[in-house]
Structure formats: structure tokens, C-alpha cells
Amino acid sequence: MSVTTAKGFSAAGVVAGLKSSGKRDLALVQNRGPLTAAAAVFTTNRCKANPVLWSEQVIADGVVSAIVLNSGGANCYTGAQGFQTTHATAEAVGEALGVSAGDVLVCSTGLIGDQLDVDKLTAGVAQAATALAGDSGLGAAEAIMTTDTKPKQAEQVSPAGWAVGGMAKGAGMLAPGLATMLVVITTDAVLDSTQLDTALRAATRVTFDRLDSDGCMSTNDTVALLGSGASGVTPDLAEFTLALTEVCRSLAKQLQEDAEGASHDVTIEVVNARTEDDAVTVGRAVSRSNLFKAAIFGNDPNWGRVLAAVGTTDAEFDPYGIDVAINGVQVCTAGEPDQPRDLVDLTPRAVHVLIDLHAGDETAAILTNDLTHDYVHENSAYSS
Amino acid sequence: MSVTTAKGFSAAGVVAGLKSSGKRDLALVQNRGPLTAAAAVFTTNRCKANPVLWSEQVIADGVVSAIVLNSGGANCYTGAQGFQTTHATAEAVGEALGVSAGDVLVCSTGLIGDQLDVDKLTAGVAQAATALAGDSGLGAAEAIMTTDTKPKQAEQVSPAGWAVGGMAKGAGMLAPGLATMLVVITTDAVLDSTQLDTALRAATRVTFDRLDSDGCMSTNDTVALLGSGASGVTPDLAEFTLALTEVCRSLAKQLQEDAEGASHDVTIEVVNARTEDDAVTVGRAVSRSNLFKAAIFGNDPNWGRVLAAVGTTDAEFDPYGIDVAINGVQVCTAGEPDQPRDLVDLTPRAVHVLIDLHAGDETAAILTNDLTHDYVHENSAYSS
Numbered sequence: 001m002s003v004t005t006a007k008g009f010s011a012a013g014v015v016a017g018l019k020s021s022g023k024r025d026l027a028l029v030q031n032r033g034p035l036t037a038a039a040a041v042f043t044t045n046r047c048k049a050n051p052v053l054w055s056e057q058v059i060a061d062g063v064v065s066a067i068v069l070n071s072g073g074a075n076c077y078t079g080a081q082g083f084q085t086t087h088a089t090a091e092a093v094g095e096a097l098g099v100s101a102g103d104v105l106v107c108s109t110g111l112i113g114d115q116l117d118v119d120k121l122t123a124g125v126a127q128a129a130t131a132l133a134g135d136s137g138l139g140a141a142e143a144i145m146t147t148d149t150k151p152k153q154a155e156q157v158s159p160a161g162w163a164v165g166g167m168a169k170g171a172g173m174l175a176p177g178l179a180t181m182l183v184v185i186t187t188d189a190v191l192d193s194t195q196l197d198t199a200l201r202a203a204t205r206v207t208f209d210r211l212d213s214d215g216c217m218s219t220n221d222t223v224a225l226l227g228s229g230a231s232g233v234t235p236d237l238a239e240f241t242l243a244l245t246e247v248c249r250s251l252a253k254q255l256q257e258d259a260e261g262a263s264h265d266v267t268i269e270v271v272n273a274r275t276e277d278d279a280v281t282v283g284r285a286v287s288r289s290n291l292f293k294a295a296i297f298g299n300d301p302n303w304g305r306v307l308a309a310v311g312t313t314d315a316e317f318d319p320y321g322i323d324v325a326i327n328g329v330q331v332c333t334a335g336e337p338d339q340p341r342d343l344v345d346l347t348p349r350a351v352h353v354l355i356d357l358h359a360g361d362e363t364a365a366i367l368t369n370d371l372t373h374d375y376v377h378e379n380s381a382y383s384s
Numbered sequence: 385m386s387v388t389t390a391k392g393f394s395a396a397g398v399v400a401g402l403k404s405s406g407k408r409d410l411a412l413v414q415n416r417g418p419l420t421a422a423a424a425v426f427t428t429n430r431c432k433a434n435p436v437l438w439s440e441q442v443i444a445d446g447v448v449s450a451i452v453l454n455s456g457g458a459n460c461y462t463g464a465q466g467f468q469t470t471h472a473t474a475e476a477v478g479e480a481l482g483v484s485a486g487d488v489l490v491c492s493t494g495l496i497g498d499q500l501d502v503d504k505l506t507a508g509v510a511q512a513a514t515a516l517a518g519d520s521g522l523g524a525a526e527a528i529m530t531t532d533t534k535p536k537q538a539e540q541v542s543p544a545g546w547a548v549g550g551m552a553k554g555a556g557m558l559a560p561g562l563a564t565m566l567v568v569i570t571t572d573a574v575l576d577s578t579q580l581d582t583a584l585r586a587a588t589r590v591t592f593d594r595l596d597s598d599g600c601m602s603t604n605d606t607v608a609l610l611g612s613g614a615s616g617v618t619p620d621l622a623e624f625t626l627a628l629t630e631v632c633r634s635l636a637k638q639l640q641e642d643a644e645g646a647s648h649d650v651t652i653e654v655v656n657a658r659t660e661d662d663a664v665t666v667g668r669a670v671s672r673s674n675l676f677k678a679a680i681f682g683n684d685p686n687w688g689r690v691l692a693a694v695g696t697t698d699a700e701f702d703p704y705g706i707d708v709a710i711n712g713v714q715v716c717t718a719g720e721p722d723q724p725r726d727l728v729d730l731t732p733r734a735v736h737v738l739i740d741l742h743a744g745d746e747t748a749a750i751l752t753n754d755l756t757h758d759y760v761h762e763n764s765a766y767s768s
Binding site: 047078215300303307319320331341372377 | 429430431432458460461462463464495496497498499598599600601602603672673674675678679681682684686687688689691692693694695696697703704715716718719720721725755756757759760761763764765
């Protein structure tokens with residue numbers, strides 16, 4: 001049920017002392033092989049954190065021996081000193097595990113603009129290296145939590161003998177390209193880094209990239225996929241991609257369900273769009289409407305705010321040919337009120353908004369949350 | 385100090401019974417001439433309300449005799465019946481004032497998706513027509529309020545003998561192209577509709593279009609400029625545009641200061657951009673970051689959230705060559721921490737964020753607000 005589900009991987013989560021809470025804050029995952037194939041996708045934010053700048057170089061050759069992740073600080077906008085800290089962390093992992101620092105991915109999460117304590121980090125790495133075990137996936141998943149209320153793990157085990165498992169952290173700043181999240185997925189299937197990359201991009205495109213909790217894009221997002229080949233089984237790539245997508249979907253759903261302060265998990269399903277991009281654009285516009293999201297928090301099926309958001313996009317549709325249903329009640333048909341809004345029950349946590357553009361036959365669903373007092377509270381007090 | 389500052393205009397604000405509160409909810413402004421020149425700009429939302437669809441036709445010939453505005457309902461996504469309601473409202477004004485219904489602008493504001501009571505509207509129009517007076521600007525300004533806590537008015541009087549005055553409503557859904565607002569501005573300067581249009585577009589581009597309280601775009605926005613020519617004075621167009629811009633700037637500032645639930649008025653000034661568009665894009669991205677806005681609410685100078693938002697844009701800059709100052713404290717220089725964030729005092733309501741892109745010499749300022757508990761509260765209970 002974790003990064004240690006697949007054969008060939010060890011993990012550890014330890015207390016490095018980066019978090020003032022004294023909780024676990026450093027995770028290490030080692031790929032013991034025989035393969036050390038890997039792929040990764042990163043935030044599309046142009047303001048990238050030092051560990052992302054580092055890891056983009058590491059992944060270039062498709063070889064990764066280990067990944068180290070810390071909470072307690074993002075190491076972003078920390079200048080040359082911050083980059084040295086990332087480098088020193090990778091060196092410490094390399095030394096402890098007898099691998100090249102250039103094959104070590106580094107991820108950080110926490111406040112932007114503060115320096116990490118490099119001594120605590122490297123001591124934590126040494127401690128984690130001695131704690132590595134084949135059953136410590138949960139400890140690693142706990143060590144990457146920030147405002148997450150629970151660790152997030154998922155797995156798929158193929159009857160053919162290979163497995164995919166992963167862990168994720170992320171509770172706010174969840175937005176496309178990617179969300180604010182760190183995700184490590186491991187597999188023991190026999191695949192090279194090009195195959196892993198193809199599968200990972202296909203899987204993230206329809207899962208993590210469709211999660212948009214609060215419209216804010218992180219500087220540190222990383223989703224890494226490590227392949228040990230330890231099962232000895234070469235899977236059909238399509239079948240592997242399907243399993244990987246399921247793991248990503250489960251983790252994305254767990255991220256949505258644990259989004260900061262949220263009281264509703266909202267799925268915005270856009271159907272009959274001319275293109276899939278149109279469907280995504282429309283879904284995302286609605287998912288970013290603070291007015292719509294505040295209304296959902298108030299259990300108010302204010303469908304006018306859905307249409308006001310749809311109208312800001314350049315997707316193909318006739319503004320007066322759109323249907324909207326909320327939780328199964330058809331509140332708007334062809335731009336006119338249909339069923340009374342009072343029929344909509346928004347008391348359940350899960351909310352389903354269905355937008356029919358009547359412009360084609362493409363579909364996409366965006367996962368988002370409502371805008372709540374607790375969201376404002378958590379995010380107004382983060383760095384203090 | 386209002387739409388009746390300029391000569392040739394009468395106004396009224398009456399209780400038509402559209403608002404359950406029993407407050408004034410219908411405003412009428414008549415241009416008594418001699419000129420009936422006019423210009424108007426409307427929301428760029430593709431989901432336009434019925435009064436916008438109507439008024440876009442009315443303004444086409446540059447002739448407007450009167451404008452009628454109601455709160456208590458947006459008349460948007462109300463289908464053919466809703467359009468008939470708008471039409472009937474204009475007809476009622478035409479009949480009461482002895483003008484063509486085709487020269488009557490109509491504006492509505494309130495909940496989307498509910499039908500307006502056409503009988504109350506037309507009775508209100510008749511009542512307003514008899515109440516029209518040269519000193520009733522304030523009553524009209526009060527009648528267009530929705531969640532506004534105060535009426536919004538502004539004026540500029542030229543020593544040359546002409547004047548510009550206006551009123552605005554809008555407290556939420558303040559976003560570009562334009563904000564959720566209805567604005568009526570009157571002038572007695574002698575200008576034709578083409579000149580009024582040129583001046584109005586120049587003025588709104590740098591005022592209302594730079595106000596982005598919550599990133600949400602309305603379906604009903606209208607800014608109308610009516611010219612009576614009653615001063616007999618033909619102004620220099622540049623001078624007139626300057627005065628008009630000042631009126632728009634004052635009204636925009638009043639909208640910002642009365643934004644729903646806001647506890648801070650935030651000016652995001654972007655300097656040394658390669659183009660003005662770049663500066664606007666960057667300012668707007670920051671103004672739409674819920675994380676940044678929640679931090680400001682918490683008096684937390686979390687400048688990392690500024691840079692994370694800047695990094696989502698395609699403006700020209702070196703991500704590690706950006707400086708950020710908050711309320712005069714240089715918290716980030718060239719992508720590294722500079723002055724301690726603790727030095728920033730965010731207790732005053734006015735907040736100034738200065739972002740230096742070091743990429744050119746263009747500048748723009750976006751006006752926004754913080755994201756507060758009260759914003760969530762007001763917008764989670766609007767339609768109930």
C-alpha cells in the first residue's frame with residue numbers, strides 16, 4: 001500500500017528537526033534495483049524551487065538511485081545558499097547509500113523564502129539511511145506531510161507479478177501543472193526510463209493535472225516514478241499505464257479529500273465539449289471562481305456563478321445553449337432556469353456539477369473544493 | 385458630487401419593491417439635452433445578461449436619452465421572458481419621458497437566474513419618472529446598491545465651465561473587463577458620441593479594468609457615459625479624458641474600499657516590465673492568488689506567495705531577477721531573501737506590493753483586496 005509495495009525499494013521517515021512540531025520531516029526512498037530507471041514531472045511554475053532545479057538535471061539521464069524529501073521548508077527563493085543546501089543533501093544521500101549524488105532526486109516542501117538548516121538535513125539523511133526498510137512506506141508518507149491531516153498512499157498489484165505503489169503529500173496550493181504536491185511512485189515492472197516517462201505523463205495528464213483545489217500553483221511540485229525491475233516481469237505498457245493512472249487517481253482523490261479547510265469535494269464534469277482542452281478550460285474556470293466555491297460552502301446551488309465562470313473562457317459554446325445540473329438536479333437548460341434550485345441537496349461532502357456545452361463530444365472532469373472559513377484561516381496563519 | 389453635477393441631467397432613486405429589504409432599488413437618470421450623445425462599455429463575459437444584450441443595441445447609434453438601473457435581480461439566464469422584461473422596462477421609461485425606448489439603456493444587478501417582477505419594475509419606472517430632479521443624484525446612487533455598504537459618487541468640475549460626475553455600485557465579483565459594477569457618468573461638455581467613446585475607453589482601461597477584487601467576472605457590468613452638452617463648452621478632449629479618468633479612478637477606489645468582506649485594500653504595482661500588458665498580467669496573477677490574499681488578511685507578509693503567482697505568467701522576466709517590497713520593506717532582492725519579513729507592518733488597511741521585474745520600463749498597478757472570513761461568509765449566503 002505504499003512506495004515499498006513494489007519489490008526492490010526501501011524507505012524511511014525520520015525526525016530531522018526541520019519542523020518545529022517535532023514530527024517526522026524527512027523521507028528517503030531507495031531503489032535497490034536491479035534497474036534504476038526513472039521519470040519525473042515537475043511544476044510548470046517559472047519560479048522553481050532549488051530542489052526542482054536540481055532534480056530536473058538529475059532526471060535528464062533517466063537514472064535515479066534514491067529520492068529524498070523534506071517537509072519544514074520549500075528551499076525556494078533562497079539563492080545560491082539554498083542550492084548548495086539541496087546539493088549537500090544529495091551528496092549526503094549519495095555517501096550514505098554508496099551511489100552518485102547525481103542520481104538522487106531532492107524534494108522540499110514548506111515555506112518559501114527561508115533557508116533550510118543544512119546540518120539538520122544531512123544528519124537526517126544519515127539517520128534515514130540506517131533506518132531504510134522494506135516495510136517503512138507509511139513512515140515515509142508521514143514524513144512528507146505538511147498541513148496534510150493524513151498520509152496518502154495507493155497501490156495496484158498486477159496478477160502478472162508486478163506492482164505499482166505510491167505516496168503523496170499536498171493539502172493546499174493544489175493547481176494544475178501540477179498541484180502543490182510531492183509524489184513518489186515505485187514499480188518493480190521491467191521498464192526503461194523512456195517507457196516510464198511516457199506512462200507517467202499519460203497518467204498525470206488526466207489525474208494530478210485535473211486537480212485544482214485553489215487555483216494556486218506551487219514552486220516545488222514533483223511527481224517521480226522509480227522503476228526497480230525487481231519483479232522480472234515486463235508488462236504491456238498500456239496495461240502498466242492503466243495501473244499507474246489508477247494509483248495517480250487514488251492519490252489525487254486523497255489530496256482533494258484532504259484539501260485545506262475544505263468542506264466539499266467538488267467534481268466539475270464538462271461534457272459535449274468540442275475539444276478535451278475546451279472541457280478542461282471550462283472546468284478549470286469554474287473551479288477557480290471564488291464566488292461559486294463560497295456558494296458551495298454555504299450549501300447554495302448558485303448556478304448563475306457557474307455560468308458566469310464559463311462565460312470567461314474562449315471554449316466553443318453558445319452561451320444560451322448550455323445546461324447545468326448540480327447533484328442530479330437540472331437547474332438550467334439552454335440558458336434558462338429549469339428545476340428549482342431548492343431541490344438541490346448540497347449537504348453531502350461530494351458535489352457533482354455537470355455542464356453540457358452541446359458543442360461536441362469531448363469530456364473532462366476537474367476536481368476542486370469549496371472556499372471555506374477554514375481555508376482562509378489556515379492560509380492566513382501559515383508562516384506565522 | 386453625482387450624476388446630477390453636470391447640467392442637463394435629472395435623477396431619481398425609488399422603492400420598486402424588487403428588494404425584500406424594502407430599500408431603494410430602481411434608479412433613473414434622464415439626459416435633458418440639448419445633446420443626447422453617449423458611449424458605454426460592457427462586460428466581456430460571454431454569458432451576458434439580458435439588459436446587456438439590450439443595451440449593446442441601444443448604444444450602437446451613440447444616442448441615449450435615459451438610463452434605468454435596478455438592483456434586486458440580474459435578469460441574467462432568464463431566457464426570452466427575461467429579455468421581454470428588459471424591453472418592457474425600456475418601453476416604460478420611453479413612455480414616461482416621451483423618448484424612444486430604443487434610446488434607453490437598461491442595467492440590472494442581483495442574483496442570476498431569477499425572473500424580475502415586470503409589474504414592479506414598470507410601476508417603479510413611472511414613480512421614478514415623476515420623482516426626477518436635478519438634485520437627486522444621491523438617491524439614485526443608493527438605489528443601485530446591492531451588498532455595497534455606501535453609495536459611491538465622484539465629480540470633476542472644470543474651470544472652463546463643464547463638469548463630469550458619476551455614480552457606481554459594486555462590492556463583489558470585481559474583476560476585469562470589467563468589475564461587477566454598474567456605473568453611470570454624466571457630463572455637460574459638448575462632445576459627440578465618438579469622442580465620448582474614445583475618452584471612456586481610455587479612462588476605463590486604466591481604472592475599472594485594473595480593479596480585480598476577487599477574480600470573478602460579472603455578466604452585467606456596464607459603464608455608461610452620457611453627454612448633455614448643456615454647458616455649451618467644448619473641452620479639449622485630452623483634458624476631458626483626464627477629468628473623466630479621475631472620476632473613474634475615484635469610483636474604482638471606492639469600489640475597492642467597499643469590497644465584500646475585505647479588511648485590506650491592496651495595490652499591486654508592477655514596475656520595469658517589458659510591456660504594459662506584462663505588468664498588468666503579473667499584477668493580475670498576484671491579485672488572484674487566494675494564498676497571497678489570505679496571507680494579507682492574516683497580516684502575514686508571505687512574499688513567496690507573490691513570486692509563486694508571478695511564476696505562473698508568461699511575462700518577460702528572469703525568475704531569479706525579481707525584487708519584491710511590501711509596504712516599503714524590501715523582502716526579496718534578485719530572488720533571495722533581503723530584509724526580514726518581520727519588519728513589514730500589515731496592520732494598516734492600505735497595502736502596497738511593489739514588484740520589480742527588471743525587464744523594461746513599463747508599469748501598471750492592480751487594485752485588489754484580501755481574502756477574508758467575511759468574504760466567504762457574504763458570498764456563501766448571497767442567494768439564500
